[in-house]
Amino acid sequence: MAVMAVHQFAQCITCHVWSPDQSMVALCPNNNEVHIYRLVEDKWEKVYVLQKHDQVVSGIDWSARSNKIVTASHDRNSYVWNLERSEWVPTLVILRLNRAALCVQWSPKENKFAVGSGAKTVCICYYEQENNWWVSKLIRKRHDSSVTSVSWHPENILLATTSTDGKCRVFSTFIKGVDAKDSKKGTSADSKFGELIVQLDLSSSWTFGVKWSPSGNTLAYVGHNSMIYFVDDVGPSPLAQNVVFRDLPLRDVLFVSEKKVIGVGFDCNPMVFAADERGIWSFVRYLGERKAVSSGSRYGSQFSEAFGKFYGQSKHGVNNDAVETSRTRGTVHENCINGIMPLRDHGTIIRRFSTSGLDGRIVVWDLENEQDLLE
Amino acid sequence: MADAEGFVEADNAEAIITRIEHKSRKIETLLKQYKPVEALKTALEGTYAIIGDERCKSAHWIVVHRAIMAIKDVDGMLSSLDPEYYDILMKYLYRGLATGDRPTCDQFLRIHEKLTEKAGHGCILRFLTDTVNTV
The missing domain is CATH 2.130.10.10 (YVTN repeat-like/Quinoprotein amine dehydrogenase)
Incomplete structure (x- = not known):
């Protein structure tokens, strides 16, 4: 992790x-x-x-x-x-x-x-x-x-x-x-x-x-x-x-x-982006683990309720029991992350960094155990 | 200066309309051969290149609308549609939903749900924020 x-x-x-x-x-x-x-x-x-x-x-x-x-x-x-x-x-x-x-x-x-x-x-x-x-x-x-x-x-x-x-x-x-x-x-x-x-x-x-x-x-x-x-x-x-x-x-x-x-x-x-040998950048993966989305909602985010209403209406209210308020975001931060700061050990490659956000948390991340992300 | 530009644009618009008509015939042929996915791909292809003034947009919208309405197997369509078309398809889905026409909305909402699952919220945001390349 x-x-x-x-x-x-x-x-x-x-x-x-x-x-x-x-x-x-x-x-x-x-x-x-x-x-x-x-x-x-x-x-x-x-x-x-x-x-x-x-x-x-x-x-x-x-x-x-x-x-x-x-x-x-x-x-x-x-x-x-x-x-x-x-x-x-x-x-x-x-x-x-x-x-x-x-x-x-x-x-x-x-x-x-x-x-x-x-x-x-x-x-x-x-x-x-x-x-x-x-x-x-x-x-x-x-x-x-x-x-x-x-x-x-x-x-x-x-x-x-x-x-x-x-x-x-x-x-x-x-x-x-x-x-x-x-x-x-x-x-x-x-x-x-x-x-x-x-x-x-x-x-x-x-x-x-x-x-x-x-x-x-x-x-x-x-x-x-x-x-x-x-x-x-x-x-x-x-x-x-x-x-x-x-x-x-x-x-x-x-x-x-x-x-x-x-x-x-x-x-x-946090999302990881990387450039390949030719210098082409692409999305690699999420850094945090994404927990399975709760069965109550198919849209595991803050939009679930709104989306449920949006689609529920087209089905003439048939599907409305499936629409539940779900606050599962399945991540360490529970709201928008607005800042990321490096934590320098030594050298130019940064292994550790911290993120802070609207949820009032500061999370320290380490890439040490993320084998696929280390060069 | 402005007159000259307007003239060039009008000239260009005629060429675009011709291209859209050509596209429309190709789509009709594909639909007759029961190839709705191919028809949709043809409809979405090179949209920005042939989008000009409002008249061109309306003409192109009719073509795209025809192709989208012919889709029956939404999952099959999305799995064979190249991801680069997701954003443009989303834009047309919203254009369709804005018409308020019942059969159109039913069909478009069905596709919207599947497309959102596949292309994510980012796709919707790109539609919402793009005020320059509208369809």
């Missing part, structure tokens, strides 16, 4: 992230606070509560080297939290947004962070030493709708975004004085701040959960139409692949290696 641990932290979790040494987990229990838990003798103890936001915290990221937490919230602001003598001290970052901030991520070098927002803009924030202040620079007028997810390329310049306008875009975030001009790096370092490198118009509906592969060669994101997209050669002539799957749409993805992706979402059960 791939599940290592399950813990119910709250009624509902909007986002979660692990501390650099993975001894602590920070999560937002669907309110304006961030709770940090530490595992003490097999028990999760709440050690810190970060209270500063006025509205729901929609994104958290914890930088690996500098040990700083950045949070983004529907109150349109971000805070950078720094641990000073066992106390998390917040610094306000004025994002200059007129809509909610939706997602946040530290850049790989941790000198910048990106915030996606409902204001059709992306904020790139960096620290100004002389003013002791985080500055927010906006990428405006590029998105036609809310920015649902952001992802940094390992080289620290390119940023990928997904949006509810159905597109996936890649921008340059080069900031003079923050990023070193490296002539050898070629195209990416030559672009100006906010320059659109590529716009991918593959989905007919909302897009979510964009991620770069560990090398930065492949980009993956999902559409609300139960499709996942893989893009190679991100640049002037990208190579895109669509993979259709039979169940409910995904919300977030994670590259566990260059050729393997875990997708999580409304189906409550």
